[in-house]
Amino acid sequence: MPTEILMPALSPTMTEGKLSKWLVKEGDDVRAGDLIAEIETDKATMEVEAVDEGKVGKIVIAEGTDAVSVNSVIAVLVGDGETVSEEAQARQQGEPEKAVKPISPPANPTASLSTSTSEQMDAEEAQAYASTNTLTVREALRDAMAEEMRADGNVFLMGEEVAEYQGAYKVSQGLLDEFGARRVIDTPITEHGFTGIGVGAAMDGLKPIVEFMTFNFAMQAIDQIINSAAKTLYMSGGQMGCPIVFRGPNGAASRVAAQHSQCYASWYAHCPGLIVIAPYSAGDAKGLLKSAIRNPNPVIFLENEILYGQSFEVPTSEDFTVPIGRAKVLRPGKDVTITAFSLMCRDALAAADALAAEGIDAEVIDLRTIRPLDTETIVESVKKTNRLVSVEEGWPYAGIGAEIAATMMDKAFDWLDAPVQRVSGKDVPMPYAANLEKLALPQVQDIVSAAKAVCYR
Amino acid sequence: MSRAVSKRSSASASQASQKKSRPSRAKSSPKLDVAQLLHFYREMLLIRRFEERAGQMYGMGLIGGFCHLYIGQEAVVVGMQSALDERDSVITGYRDHGHMLACGMESRGVMAELTGRRGGYSRGKGGSMHMFSREKRFFGGHGIVGGQVSLGGGLAFAAKYRDDGGVALAYFGDGASNQGQVAETMNMAALWQLPLIFVIENNKYGMGTSVNRSSAGEGLYKRGEAYGIPGERVDGMNVLTVAEKAKEVVSHVRKNGPYVLEMETYRYRGHSMSDPAKYRSRDEVSKMREERDPIETLRELIVKQKAASAEDLKAIDADVRAIVADAAEFAQESPEPDPSELYTDILIEA
Numbered sequence A: 001m002p003t004e005i006l007m008p009a010l011s012p013t014m015t016e017g018k019l020s021k022w023l024v025k026e027g028d029d030v031r032a033g034d035l036i037a038e039i040e041t042d043k044a045t046m047e048v049e050a051v052d053e054g055k056v057g058k059i060v061i062a063e064g065t066d067a068v069s070v071n072s073v074i075a076v077l078v079g080d081g082e083t084v085s086e087e088a089q090a091r092q093q094g095e096p097e098k099a100v101k102p103i104s105p106p107a108n109p110t111a112s113l114s115t116s117t118s119e120q121m122d123a124e125e126a127q128a129y130a131s132t133n134t135l136t137v138r139e140a141l142r143d144a145m146a147e148e149m150r151a152d153g154n155v156f157l158m159g160e161e162v163a164e165y166q167g168a169y170k171v172s173q174g175l176l177d178e179f180g181a182r183r184v185i186d187t188p189i190t191e192h193g194f195t196g197i198g199v200g201a202a203m204d205g206l207k208p209i210v211e212f213m214t215f216n217f218a219m220q221a222i223d224q225i226i227n228s229a230a231k232t233l234y235m236s237g238g239q240m241g242c243p244i245v246f247r248g249p250n251g252a253a254s255r256v257a258a259q260h261s262q263c264y265a266s267w268y269a270h271c272p273g274l275i276v277i278a279p280y281s282a283g284d285a286k287g288l289l290k291s292a293i294r295n296p297n298p299v300i301f302l303e304n305e306i307l308y309g310q311s312f313e314v315p316t317s318e319d320f321t322v323p324i325g326r327a328k329v330l331r332p333g334k335d336v337t338i339t340a341f342s343l344m345c346r347d348a349l350a351a352a353d354a355l356a357a358e359g360i361d362a363e364v365i366d367l368r369t370i371r372p373l374d375t376e377t378i379v380e381s382v383k384k385t386n387r388l389v390s391v392e393e394g395w396p397y398a399g400i401g402a403e404i405a406a407t408m409m410d411k412a413f414d415w416l417d418a419p420v421q422r423v424s425g426k427d428v429p430m431p432y433a434a435n436l437e438k439l440a441l442p443q444v445q446d447i448v449s450a451a452k453a454v455c456y457r
Numbered sequence B: 001m002s003r004a005v006s007k008r009s010s011a012s013a014s015q016a017s018q019k020k021s022r023p024s025r026a027k028s029s030p031k032l033d034v035a036q037l038l039h040f041y042r043e044m045l046l047i048r049r050f051e052e053r054a055g056q057m058y059g060m061g062l063i064g065g066f067c068h069l070y071i072g073q074e075a076v077v078v079g080m081q082s083a084l085d086e087r088d089s090v091i092t093g094y095r096d097h098g099h100m101l102a103c104g105m106e107s108r109g110v111m112a113e114l115t116g117r118r119g120g121y122s123r124g125k126g127g128s129m130h131m132f133s134r135e136k137r138f139f140g141g142h143g144i145v146g147g148q149v150s151l152g153g154g155l156a157f158a159a160k161y162r163d164d165g166g167v168a169l170a171y172f173g174d175g176a177s178n179q180g181q182v183a184e185t186m187n188m189a190a191l192w193q194l195p196l197i198f199v200i201e202n203n204k205y206g207m208g209t210s211v212n213r214s215s216a217g218e219g220l221y222k223r224g225e226a227y228g229i230p231g232e233r234v235d236g237m238n239v240l241t242v243a244e245k246a247k248e249v250v251s252h253v254r255k256n257g258p259y260v261l262e263m264e265t266y267r268y269r270g271h272s273m274s275d276p277a278k279y280r281s282r283d284e285v286s287k288m289r290e291e292r293d294p295i296e297t298l299r300e301l302i303v304k305q306k307a308a309s310a311e312d313l314k315a316i317d318a319d320v321r322a323i324v325a326d327a328a329e330f331a332q333e334s335p336e337p338d339p340s341e342l343y344t345d346i347l348i349e350a
Helices: A118-128 A137-151 A175-179 A191-203 A215-230 A265-269 A282-294 A344-357 A375-385 A400-411 A434-440 A444-454 B034-059 B074-081 B097-102 B107-114 B147-162 B180-191 B220-227 B239-256 B282-292 B294-304 B310-333 B339-343
Strands: A003-006 A016-022 A035-040 A045-049 A054-059 A065-069 A073-078 A132-136 A155-159 A184-186 A207-211 A245-249 A275-277 A299-303 A311-315 A328-331 A336-340 A362-366 A369-371 A388-391 A421-423 B089-092 B138-141 B168-173 B196-202 B231-235 B259-264
Touching: A035 A073, A132 A137, A132 A282, A137 A155, A137 A175, A137 A282, A137 A311, A155 A175, A155 A191, A175 A184, A191 A207, A191 A215, A191 B147, A191 B180, A215 A245, A215 B147, A245 A282, A265 A275, A265 A299, A265 A369, A265 A400, A275 A282, A282 A299, A282 A311, A328 A344, A336 A344, A336 A375, A336 A444, A344 A362, A344 A388, A344 A444, A362 A375, A375 A388, A375 A400, A388 A400, A388 A444, A400 A421, A421 A444, B034 B074, B034 B097, B034 B107, B034 B239, B034 B294, B034 B310, B074 B097, B074 B168, B074 B196, B074 B239, B074 B294, B089 B147, B097 B107, B097 B138, B107 B310, B138 B147, B147 B168, B147 B180, B147 B196, B180 B196, B180 B220, B196 B220, B196 B239, B220 B231, B220 B259, B231 B239, B239 B259, B239 B294, B294 B310
Parallel strands: A155 A184, A155 A207, A207 A245, A245 A299, A275 A299, A336 A362, A336 A388, A388 A421, B089 B138, B089 B168, B168 B196, B196 B259, B231 B259
Antiparallel strands: A003 A073, A016 A035, A016 A065, A035 A045, A054 A073, A132 A311, A275 A369, A328 A362
16 A cells, blocks of 8 residues: 655644755655655754655655645655555645633632631631640741651651751751651752752652752752652643652841842742742641641742741640641731731731721731632632732732732722732842841831721821 | 773673773673563564654654654663662653653553543653653653752662662763752762662763763763762663663662663664754764664574574564554544643642
């Protein structure tokens, strides 16, 4: 039976090309692998090899022909004693374009992460606070890791100075003593490499906690975090999950300048396949870190150096966890909603106090999880206050505030009585000078001013 | 790159930390296991025919995007895999079809992934560069040059953590060997004595740049030297040499930590389907094909040793062609993924 040689697609984008030269003529014998023609694509001139063997029965497209469509017949190979039929000539192939029905994303991505209702979750959480200890955020994080390591032998901690030094910020204090060097592992200063090792170990079923001394250094490793940890479940059609927690301090500390003072919340929140958490209180730090370690997905856990030493009440129960994807109303109010996360919750609460003195009753929401964002809690609050101020330490451009503002346009447009206001870090690298650093970071007064502006006061 | 041929038998792994610039060659053992010879022949031929068909289907527009063919390098993966058992794990870069077939993954599933169909290993969502099989302990299929090496370090870490005796093989190319994370992984693999084999498939070109123009120093197999990791150069065009070396090194690594193997090999096709390959001469490619083709070399040996008849080999050829034809048919008939698949497999429900 004659074999049709089709115009090949030689690049991902090629739809047609020029048949610049035939290297065989009618009557020639060809074997698989023989060069038969040269074709000019949009990028280069390529040599074409025969994939079947036979005699060149007919050259259908003459050399020098421009704009030959991919998959049209350019020549016909025949076996011994065969001839070319007429209909084999110049038959064009190609599928007609099918109409594609648009697909909508799942209505509530938060809902898919838990089966409990919001009210149940809030009630359980409130109940846990009936019995508490006072702990620093640092201690709460350490306790969360220790408890989860006791419960699951596959959980281990790796990072720079986590073991013998007891943690660059002392978060891992005591863990080496309890769990030994097999499970509390000092790495060399080599973020890209040890992150890859952590991700590979997670793909094979271990549950690593990878500590970055600060998230600034995780930029060395962001390829492994996004390309490997976040995308592999999807690329593998659901086969290859990656249960891993990347944690460490994020954002500005104090006077450490541009390379050590950056908020990565919006960087990671941008990426499907990641969960992003940024707790404020010690209770949330503990409850959310435990949830993160138990979660089968890659979790970015953004801590804050200034908060490490702050004390809060933390539930005593070892069963206490905080659900991922659930914000928390830190202070109820009726006049204006202020959203914040991490250290900025402190400033938002201070702003609310200042506003109260001026007769404005602000509701402060701690987002706690940045992705998936608890849109429901923000919308419910805006329905009540009709005004929203978003606070974050990071840069404004394509930031979390921008996302919240866009989401509110979509979900709460009719409830808003004023445009959403963003309070954020200034759009500059962090300066070192004390006065400039203060100017670059959001201040309580900035939040107060924004809240008054949306209240038209 | 020197490619001097040593007539001596290869050194044992324990001697391997000594400097050696010559590729090791298999002992010319008079008693070769016939079943194994035929197995190697069949495995290499399957990869060759599979890749030829993939190239053809790419040309027909049935396969999209990037498609990196393994033709010419078959002896490397077939030889290495022969030394592994079910505890061991494998990871590679984007020139991965051969590795998947050699790991025992189904031709149908691989080809259907190339065509982006439901029947593919990643249900059509990964494509040529991203396929996985937990069952076969094949961990991908990675598109960022060198990324698989530190991930492979993680597989070795997991084996050591569980103390299950497993070894991890991280395959990568001469191009990837210059990535920083490869050096970082070598350092940690040596520090922590991870059971990891760095298999450098030196096919002479990182895309269009020859290894001489991209890699300083003499011999990629020496890249672990600074960390105390032994390394050797192996004739990657001879499956028997590779298999023998693999057996020796795998058992060494199970107990003694990491190893570097530089496989001297060659890819006949371009870097990807859209590579016009103007950086090397046609003669260079034909010379390799004619003089050192791994499949032809083995076929000649089989015939010479009378290990199998011409009829036996023909039967293998026919069988392999049938498997590939079936895979190609399956890959075209399998439906595209359901549109609802767009939003699945992003996060696992907790």
